[in-house]
Amino acid sequence: MKIIKLSPDDEVGCAEAVAVDSAGWKLDCPEFVQHTPRTFANMLRYGWDLEPPQAYLASEGDTAVGVLTVDLPQYENTDHAWLDVKVHPDHRGRGIGSALIEYGEQVTRDLGRTITGFGGLDLPKAEAFARRHGYIQKSVEVNRRQDLAGLDWGLVQRMYDESLTAASAYELLRLTGPLPEDLLEGMVAVTESINDAPRDDLDLEDDVYSPERLRAYEEAQAKSDRTVYRVVARRKDTGDLAGHTVVAVERERPYLGEQHDTAVSRDHRGHRLGALLKSAMLLWLREQEPALTQIDTWNAESNDHMIGINKALNYHIVARILDYQKTL
Structure with a gap:
């Protein structure tokens, strides 16, 4: 598996990332508002308030199989990184999600940050994933x-x-x-x-x-x-x-x-x-x-x-x- 950092100017890469992301949401929570390639690229350019996240695309050959985003607060909580991992449903259960979250943790360490977090749907598989990687539930958000x-x-x-x-x-x-x-x-x-x-x-x-x-x-x-x-x-x-x-x-x-x-x-x-x-x-x-x-x-x-x-x-x-x- 190859993991590359995405640029907002990489139209093909952003479209592939959105396809992976959307496939996951359509299976797990179809009502959830999904990115378009344009909104995804704008997120990488501007973020919420000009502190955009980093994004990484995982591929096997010519097939995109997963996406990692790493959000790095700049105004406060500067020892934190927030991770988001998505794996295409056709490629789940093969350790790709684990590889991506470990990659995100290494990015966090390399930047001198010490606390990671992520949000997962209230599903048994998400809870099992969190436990397996040593994460503790701290809050519940509702969309x-x-x-x-x-x-x-x-x-x-x-x-x-x-x-x-x-x-x-x-x-x-x-x-x-x-x-x-x-x-x-x-x-x-x-x-x-x-x-x-x-x-x-x-x-x-x-x-x-x-x-x-x-x-x-x-x-x-x-x-x-x-x-x-x-x-x-x-x-x-x-x-x-x-x-x-x-x-x-x-x-x-x-x-x-x-x-x-x-x-x-x-x-x-x-x-x-x-x-x-x-x-x-x-x-x-x-x-x-x-x-x-x-x-x-x-x-x-x-x-x-x-x-x-x-x-x-x-x-x-x-x-x-x-x-x-x-x-x-």
């Missing part, structure tokens, strides 16, 4: 999807109206594209509020934000051909930013949306701002993105508050992902 075609828009409007009454001291800002300069510093503090979300037993430092990182996120999303919609809550009397919600819509597949963040600063909780922001976003997207049919979100299974809002807004479970970690 939920909102079906906009079946959404009760009357409920959304009622949620918005009732939340607006409870949050009468606040106003909402609708923003697309780069944040205005006068909001940038305030948005750093709001974005950092995501650190209050549950992490269960994961060994992780708090996310660290700065104006430069927010700009890097905006640049990465724009260059990846996504339109970012942001609704921000601002206190009327002081001008303090209190919370936000962010949804990105793909331009290649404009029926797909992804919830990137919803957070309310600690000092502004208790005014139903989370429900207000989520419902306001939906009403805005109905106007702006008529082709949009679904929005995916990710939450720790223990995040009862946000999950309660999502259930009311017609989200259903697509996948449960078990997060594992290991100290090398």
